Amino acid sequence: MSVQAGAKRSGALIAVLAVALLAAGRIVLAGPASGQPQACAASTAQEAATLADKLFAAGQYQHAGECYQAAGDMPHANLAFLKAAGPRGADTARDLKAQGDTAKALFANAAQAFRRSR
Numbered sequence: 001m002s003v004q005a006g007a008k009r010s011g012a013l014i015a016v017l018a019v020a021l022l023a024a025g026r027i028v029l030a031g032p033a034s035g036q037p038q039a040c041a042a043s044t045a046q047e048a049a050t051l052a053d054k055l056f057a058a059g060q061y062q063h064a065g066e067c068y069q070a071a072g073d074m075p076h077a078n079l080a081f082l083k084a085a086g087p088r089g090a091d092t093a094r095d096l097k098a099q100g101d102t103a104k105a106l107f108a109n110a111a112q113a114f115r116r117s118r
Contacts, residue, residue, distance in 0.1 A: 040067035049073060056080055 040063070042048035052067035056076075065080035 040070040042067060042070060045071045052076065052080070 040048050040051065042051050048067045048071035052064045052071060052073070055061075055064035055067060061080045061084035065077045065084060068074070068077035068080055
């Protein structure tokens with residue numbers, strides 16, 4: 001095999017590997033768990049605070065955070081948003097680990113294919 005043919009083959013292998021990595025990877029974005037965030041349905045700050053407390057107690061942290069924001073209670077809003085992000089954070093970590101495992105497998109396969117072509 002000539003040097004030029006080997007260079008073309010390794011260039012093609014790199015291109016295939018890049019496409020495979022792009023196809024295998026997913027971009028995980030933090031966002032609301034179920035579609036668009038809901039606006040707080042309260043008309044006054046006091047109603048928003050009361051509703052936020054009820055939503056927080058019910059475990060609806062994202063919506064509670066929005067109501068705390070509407071009430072002007074940023075410390076509680078931040079706490080609610082952090083609690084809402086918690087489960088998604090675990091899901092994101094699991095997804096990133098799976099992507100890393102996939103990338104390792106792809107690189108191992110590419111290295112093995114490269115060794116075979118020599």
